[in-house]
Amino acid sequence: MTALAARAVVAGYRDREVLHDCDVCVGAGEVVCLVGPNGAGKSTLLRALAGLLVPRSGDVRLDGRDLRSLARREIARRIAVVPQVFETLFPFTVREVVALGRTARLSLFGRPSAVDRAAVDRALDELALLALADRTITEISGGERQRAVLAMALAQEGDVLLLDEPTAHLDPAHQLATLALVRRLARTRGLAVVAVLHDLNLAASAATRIVVIEHGRVVVDAPPLDALTPEVVGRVFGAGLEVERRGGRPVVVPGALP
């Protein structure tokens, strides 16, 4: 069983401590959504889980092994990350970007094998990008670019997938399609998924578990219905939001504006 776990993580940047004593874990087949107000530390926690930010105290372990003891290459074979910002001024094709997902599996001069090419094709197919494969990343839309980056992470074929706002540049239909894909991958391939999401309703429909973060601390870690209670939403996200139950899921709606 794959498991990525942060234990008592304290982390931050320079003189600013962002995370205080955070515990979060994800196992195979789970989709854990990190939600919280702006600046709560969601992305920072995701970076710590990816091994990009070394905790000041506490640790992040992948199957019991501290990420600090693993080389970047070893981590990359297990953990794929979909970044929030992605821009390049250079005209790589979509296929080339997706193929970069295989970087950690190739030797210095090694050419991509049939296995590598198949992984790239499968990732392109899964995100409906085959028709765009030879277009350059600079000429496609923001949403298509976001799908290309997700495809790159899938081509990595790790067993942990970390996503930072994967739906930020997508229209509603693609938001749902992307999250449905992520859920399906978790279920069918046993991927362990952690996603930072802004939209509480998307989180409620995608997550098997929701972790609410406020001021760098985990306030709630529970299935959607138990996590997004009226009490928690009101306290963490402020008044003016109402929580309803619909089809066994919490739905957060804005209350009447004054």
Add this chain to the structure above:
Amino acid sequence: MRTAFVLVALAVALVASVLAGILVGAVPIAPGDVWNALWGNGDAANATIVRDLRLPRVLGAAIVGGALAVAGALLQGLLRNPLADPYVTGTSAGGSLCAVAAIALGASSEPALLPVAAFFGALASAAIVWRLSSLGGRTSVLTVLLAGVILSSFAAAIVTLLLVASDRIVLRLRAVLGWLLGGVAILDGTELAVAAAIVIAATAAAIALARRLDAFALGEETAATLGVDLERSTAAILAVTALLTGAAVALAGVIGFVGLVVPHAIRPVLGAAHARLVPASFLLGAVTLVLADIGARTVLSPAELPVGVVTGLVGGPFFLGLLLRQRRRMLV
């Protein structure tokens, strides 16, 4: 297929431009006589002109042009900045500073010493620009250019100081100045061989780094999550860039814009992937500088211009155009 075709076409163009470079010169020599002279036959004066003057100059231009173009592709990839090259980032200036310092200390008698000195100068300035550009996580096009301006002016001030203050240099100020301004006029065979060996090895290393450079284009953090060891890769890219720039500076002083223009000409044709960009840039850079040098020798014939003047005249406006385009895309 397309890549192979373009590379072969560029290689043919390189051979053709080298031949043209040997045929053209202040002293008119018939093509048949040039051919004989090349193999040491025929008129002795012709043999001297072709073998000792024209051939080293043309080969020197090819090596320097190739080196600068590959260094430009590496800097653009590392800094994620289409407006970078050894000249505008001050890397060449740093190299020339250390080379001039080495001459002032009396190193000019040793042909291998100049590229080594220039290597360290180029490495230091490239590292400074990289460090400044990566402050705050995101690379800004303007930061790189400003850092380049600062480094270049600083290096130029010290170079001027050395030129005036050093007795060794004052004695042959004209030769040193001619070299500094970007000339491939008088090249010694050993110097040429040393530089060629460095440039070929460094270009091979650049091709080996291609996949990592591709990953860098998506941002440092993303490159790390793809499995790239940032520190080692950055150090390797900076070192290879400095080797190429150092060799070019040692041969021909500071030549602007070749490294900037050439990768830009390649990308629309072969795409951005460095495994293709690097070898194609080498070939096109070599062709470009050989042609520029032919121009430098013929425009004011029989007087000769330093080839850096020609690349500056052509590259300056090109650079301005690129800057305007970036500006319009709101990426500066």
